[in-house]
Amino acid sequence: MYLQGLDDASWCRCFPATLKGIAQHWFGNLPARCINNFRMLAYWFTSNISMNIPAKKTSLDLGAIQQGDEEGLMSYVRRFNLMRIQIQGLSDDVAYIDFFKGLKDGSTFKLDLVRKRVSTLHEALMKAEAYIQAMELCAVKLPTDYKRSDKR
Structure with missing residues (x-):
């Protein structure tokens, strides 16, 4: 749609066609003849709607x-990945650094990443998956081990 050079009335008539969702609902609830020009419409729109647009996620959020x-x-890996996929253009290096820094200090998994010289997020996530599976397996077998030690 080519709109350059239109007068205020045309801009105001075309504007609703660009809206959807809550913005369209807001526009539909405006009182009739309350807008005198496009500048006023733009002001009302930005002061009422633009504050409801969630900010884009950045590496600072990660x-x-x-x-x-x-x-x-x-749980940590899940929360980390949910945030990571919301960030456009995130480099693997930055993601890995944030992942590593976010791990609990002194955790055996964090120490394992250092010991194995893991340097990419992909590697770290693969190690995390293996670590989680191993911990779940050990947790399932743990009660059996207690029963054996109780019999001694």
Whole structure:
């Protein structure tokens, strides 16, 4: 649609066609004849609607994801990945650094990443998956081990 050079009235008539969702609902609820020109429409729109648009996620948001003291690795990885997929153009290096920094200090998994010299997010996530599976397997077998030690 080519709109350059249109007068205010035409801009105001074309504007609703660009809206959807909550913005369209907001526009539909405006009182009749309350808009005198496009500048006024633009002002009302930005002051009412643009504040409701969620901010785009950045690597700063990803860096804020920290594994809680009582949080398991699976939960942390899930939260980290949910944030990571919302960030456009995120480099693997930055993602890995944020992932590593967010892990609990002193955790055996974090130490394992250092010991094995893991340097990419893909590698770290693969190690995390293997670590989670191993921990789940050990947790399932743990009660059996207790029963054996009780019989001694």
